[in-house]
Amino acid sequence: MTTTxxxxxxxxxxxxxxxxxxxxxxxxxxxxxxxxxxPDDAADVVEVAADGHxxxxxxxxxxxxxxxxxxxxxxxxxxxxxxxAAGGFTAVHxxxxxxxxxxxxxxxxxxxxxxxxxxxxxxxxxxxxxxxLGGDRLAELGAMADSAARVRVFSDDxxxxxxxxxxxxxxxxxxxxxGVVAQHAQEPRLTEGAQMNEGVVSxxxxxxxxxxxxxxxxxxxxxxxxxxxxxxxxxxxxxTAGSVEIVRWAKGRGIDVTAEVTPHHLVLTDxxxxxxxxxxxxxxxxxxxxDVEAVRQGLADGTIDIxxxxxxxxxxxxxxxxxxxxxxxxxxxxxxxSVVQQTMVDTGRLTWADVARVLSANPARxxxxxxxxxxPVAVGEPANLVLxxxxxxxxxxxxAQATASGNTPFAGRxxxxxxxxxxxxxxxxxxxxxxxxxxxxxxxxxx
Amino acid sequence: xxxxxxxxxLAKDEAIEILDTAAQMAATQSREIKKLPTLRGRxxxxxxxxxxxxxxxxxxxxxxxxxxxxxxxxAKGSSVSKGESLKDTALTLxxxxxxxVVVRHWASGAPYQLAHAGWLDAAVLNAGDGTHMHPTxxxxxxxxxxxxxxxxxxxxxxxxxxxGDDGVGADLAGVRVxxxxxxxxxxxxxxxxxxxxxxxxxxxxxxxxTLLPVGVGTWPxxxxxxxxxxxxxxRPDAVMMLRVQRERMSGGAGAFFPSPLEYTRYFGxxxxxxxxxxxxxxxxxxxxxxxxxxxxxxxADSDRxxxxxxxxxxxxxxxxxxxxxLSGTSSSATEGTAL
Numbered sequence: 002m003t004t005t006x007x008x009x010x011x012x013x014x015x016x017x018x019x020x021x022x023x024x025x026x027x028x029x030x031x032x033x034x035x036x037x038x039x040p041d042d043a044a045d046v047v048e049v050a051a052d053g054h055x056x057x058x059x060x061x062x063x064x065x066x067x068x069x070x071x072x073x074x075x076x077x078x079x080x081x082x083x084x085x086a087a088g089g090f091t092a093v094h095x096x097x098x099x100x101x102x103x104x105x106x107x108x109x110x111x112x113x114x115x116x117x118x119x120x121x122x123x124x125x126x127x128x129x130x131x132x133x134l135g136g137d138r139l140a141e142l143g144a145m146a147d148s149a150a151r152v153r154v155f156s157d158d159x160x161x162x163x164x165x166x167x168x169x170x171x172x173x174x175x176x177x178x179x180g181v182v183a184q185h186a187q188e189p190r191l192t193e194g195a196q197m198n199e200g201v202v203s204x205x206x207x208x209x210x211x212x213x214x215x216x217x218x219x220x221x222x223x224x225x226x227x228x229x230x231x232x233x234x235x236x237x238x239x240x241t242a243g244s245v246e247i248v249r250w251a252k253g254r255g256i257d258v259t260a261e262v263t264p265h266h267l268v269l270t271d272x273x274x275x276x277x278x279x280x281x282x283x284x285x286x287x288x289x290x291x292d293v294e295a296v297r298q299g300l301a302d303g304t305i306d307i308x309x310x311x312x313x314x315x316x317x318x319x320x321x322x323x324x325x326x327x328x329x330x331x332x333x334x335x336x337x338x339s340v341v342q343q344t345m346v347d348t349g350r351l352t353w354a355d356v357a358r359v360l361s362a363n364p365a366r367x368x369x370x371x372x373x374x375x376x377p378v379a380v381g382e383p384a385n386l387v388l389x390x391x392x393x394x395x396x397x398x399x400x401a402q403a404t405a406s407g408n409t410p411f412a413g414r415x416x417x418x419x420x421x422x423x424x425x426x427x428x429x430x431x432x433x434x435x436x437x438x439x440x441x442x443x444x445x446x447x448x
Numbered sequence: 449x450x451x452x453x454x455x456x457x458l459a460k461d462e463a464i465e466i467l468d469t470a471a472q473m474a475a476t477q478s479r480e481i482k483k484l485p486t487l488r489g490r491x492x493x494x495x496x497x498x499x500x501x502x503x504x505x506x507x508x509x510x511x512x513x514x515x516x517x518x519x520x521x522x523a524k525g526s527s528v529s530k531g532e533s534l535k536d537t538a539l540t541l542x543x544x545x546x547x548x549v550v551v552r553h554w555a556s557g558a559p560y561q562l563a564h565a566g567w568l569d570a571a572v573l574n575a576g577d578g579t580h581m582h583p584t585x586x587x588x589x590x591x592x593x594x595x596x597x598x599x600x601x602x603x604x605x606x607x608x609x610x611x612g613d614d615g616v617g618a619d620l621a622g623v624r625v626x627x628x629x630x631x632x633x634x635x636x637x638x639x640x641x642x643x644x645x646x647x648x649x650x651x652x653x654x655x656x657x658t659l660l661p662v663g664v665g666t667w668p669x670x671x672x673x674x675x676x677x678x679x680x681x682x683r684p685d686a687v688m689m690l691r692v693q694r695e696r697m698s699g700g701a702g703a704f705f706p707s708p709l710e711y712t713r714y715f716g717x718x719x720x721x722x723x724x725x726x727x728x729x730x731x732x733x734x735x736x737x738x739x740x741x742x743x744x745x746x747x748a749d750s751d752r753x754x755x756x757x758x759x760x761x762x763x764x765x766x767x768x769x770x771x772x773x774l775s776g777t778s779s780s781a782t783e784g785t786a787l
C-alpha cells in the first residue's frame with residue numbers, strides 16, 4: 002500500500018496553482034486548486050498544503066561525490082543521498098574518484114547497490130575513463146556500461162584526461178553505448194601546485210595560481226576533438242568567462258557539447274581566499290566577479306546547459322589546516338537550488354521552468370536517465386518531484402545539514418527558498434522540509 | 449597593534465612608530481649591557497615550520513635582549529607528512545601560555561589562520577609565510593633605507609637627507625627603491641611593496657617576465673624587465689636584490705629562465721651596474737646571498753652594500769615589534785596566575 006499525496010495549490014514549474022495528486026509512483030491527477038478529491042479507495046492519504054509553492058521535476062545532479070567506498074569518514078552513499086533528497090534531488094551521478102576508483106563493473110555495481118539500499122535518490126555511478134584515474138589507459142568502459150549500474154557518464158573528475166590521444170579514444174569509444182565523457186578541464190602542467198585562481202588576488206596573497214587558460218585550453222581542444230570524431234562531450238564545472246565563450250562558439254558550430262556550472266561558481270569569487278579559510282578552496286577555483294557574471298549569462302542564454310553541484314564533502318581534518326595542505330572541494334547538495342534561485346530566478350534571468358530545465362531535464366538527458374527523471378509535470382509521469390517554497394529564507398548551518406561533512410561555503414549566509422517536500426516515485430523522501438527516514442528504510446526502488 | 453601579519457595592514461603612523469621604536473632599540477644595542485628588562489616574565493615562542501636559522505636567531509636575540517623567555521619550537525613538516533597539525537600546535541602553545549608566537553611557515557596565510565581561527569590568543573608575528581609576507585624583513589629594510597637615504601647615515605652620500613638623526617620620525621616620501629629578482633615567489637618583495645608604498649616611497653620591480661606574478665599590474669609600483677635602464681634612467685636611491693632559489697632554474701620546461709649565466713647577465717648586480725647608480729644609493733639583500741648569481745662579490749662587498757647592517761637592524765626592528773605587541777597587554781598576568 003502506497004501513500005497517496007495531494008499537493009494543494011502547488012504551482013507546477015511556477016505556473017498557475019493546481020492540485021496535484023501522486024499515487025502508485027506517478028502523477029495521477031492535476032486539477033484546479035481545491036478541486037482534487039481524495040480517491041475513496043485510497044487508504045493512506047496525505048494532504049500537503051502547497052499554496053504558493055513551486056512544483057518542479059525532481060532535481061538531477063550530474064556531479065556528486067558520495068565518497069563511498071573509501072572515505073566513509075567524509076560521506077557515505079546513505080548520508081550523501083539523504084543530503085541530496087533534502088536539497089530536492091531525486092537522482093545523482095556519483096563521481097568515480099572513490100577508493101577503490103570506480104573503474105570496474107564491480108565498483109560501479111557496488112555504488113549502485115548502495116544507492117538502492119539507501120533509497121533516498123536514484124544513484125547513477127559515473128565510471129572512470131582511465132584505470133585508477135591514472136590517465137594512462139582506458140578503463141573497461143563497456144563492462145561498466147553493461148553492468149547493472151548501466152553507466153553512461155564517464156569521467157576522471159578531479160583529474161583531467163589530458164593526453165589528447167587518450168581523450169580522442171574515450172570520446173570515440175563511448176559512442177557504442179551512447180555514453181558521454183565528462184571532462185574535468187585542467188591542463189596539468191599549467192596547474193602544478195595550484196591553489197587558487199591566478200590573478201590579482203593570488204598575486205597579492207601569495208598562493209600559487211590556477212590560470213583560466215589551463216581550463217580553457219583543454220575545453221578548446223576537447224570541443225575540436227568531439228567535432229572531429231563526431232562524439233558528444235560534457236564539460237564539467239566550467240568556471241571562466243573564456244570557457245563560456247569557447248562553448249558558445251562550439252555550439253554555434255554545431256558541436257555536440259554540453260556544459261555545467263556549479264552553484265558556487267555562480268556566486269562566490271576568489272576574493273574569499275583572502276580569509277585563507279580552506280572552506281573556499283575548490284577545484285576549479287573560485288574566479289573573479291567578471292567570471293561569475295559570464296557564467297550567469299551563459300546559463301541564462303543556454304550556453305551552459307546545467308547546474309551541477311560538485312558536492313565534495315571533506316572531513317574537518319582535511320579542511321581545518323593550512324590552505325596549502327587542505328583538500329579541494331565544498332558541499333553543495335543542500336544549497337544548490339537556493340543559490341540558483343538567488344542568482345538566477347530572483348534576478349529575473351531564469352524562470353522556474355528554466356530551473357527545471359537546468360537542474361532536472363537537461364542533466365537527466367545528458368546522463369541518459371531521462372526515461373525516469375527530468376520529466377514534465379504531467380499526468381502519467383513518474384512522481385519524481387520537488388516542492389519548493391520560494392518565499393522562505395533560511396540561514397545555512399553546516400552542522401544542521403544532512404551531509405556528513407561541514408564544508409559548506411554558505412555557512413551563516415541567508416539564502417532564499419526552502420525544499421518543502423521531495424518525492425521519489427511517489428514516495429516522500431522529504432516532507433515538511435525534513436528527510437523522512439521511515440519512508441526510506443527497507444525500500445529499494447530504481448528500475 | 450594586536451598582531452603583525454602583513455605590511456598591507458600597517459597604517460603609515462604605525463609603521464613609523466615601529467621604525468622609530470627600532471631606532472630607540474638600536475641605540476641601546478651599542479651599550480655594554482644590551483639587555484633590557486622590558487619583557488621580563490613574558491614568553492615568546494619561535495614556531496618554525498620551515499628552516500630559517502637567520503630569521504630564528506634574529507627573533508631569538510631580539511626577544512632575549514628584551515628579557516623575554518624564549519622557546520624554540522621547530523615543527524618542520526610538509527603538506528605530505530603533516531604530523532601535528534597547525535591547529536594542535538596552536539592549542540598546545542595556548543595551553544602553555546605563550547604571549548607571542550613568532551611563526552615561520554611554508555604555507556601562505558598560516559600566520560593569519562593562527563591569529564584568526566580562535567585556537568590561540570597570543571600575539572602572532574609573521575616571520576615569513578609561503579610566498580605571501582615577511583613583514584619584519586620589510587620593516588628592517590625600510591629602517592635601513594630610512595637611516596641611509598633620508599637620515600644620511602655615516603659613510604653614505606645622504607641623497608635625500610632631511611634629518612640628521614638617522615631619519616627618526618620621517619617617512620620615505622620620494623625615495624626610489626628598485627626590487628630586483630624573483631618577485632613571483634618572494635614574500636620579501638610583497639612585504640616591501642606595500643610597506644614602502646605606505647611610507648611614501650616609489651618602487652620599481654625589476655624581473656624577468658616569468659618571475660613577475662600575473663596580476664602584478666594592480667600593485668602600487670612600477671615594473672620593468674630592464675635592470676640597466678632602471679638603474680641608469682630611473683636612478684633609484686636603494687636597490688634590493690632578491691635571492692634566486694636554485695630550483696627556479698631547474699625543472700626543464702618549467703624553468704623560469706634559461707640558465708644562471710643568462711640570469712646574471714640581465715639581472716645580476718655587478719660592478720658595472722653598481723657604477724650606474726647614483727652616488728648615494730645603497731644596496732640591500734635579505735640574505736642569504738648567491739654570490740655570483742644575483743649579486744657579484746664586488747657588489748656585495750662594496751661600501752654601497754648595507755647587507756651586514758641589515759642583520760643588525762633586523763634585531764632592532766624585531767625588538768621593536770615584540771615590544772609594541774607585548775607591552776601594554778598583560779594576558780600572562782591575568783591568565784597565567786590561575787594555577
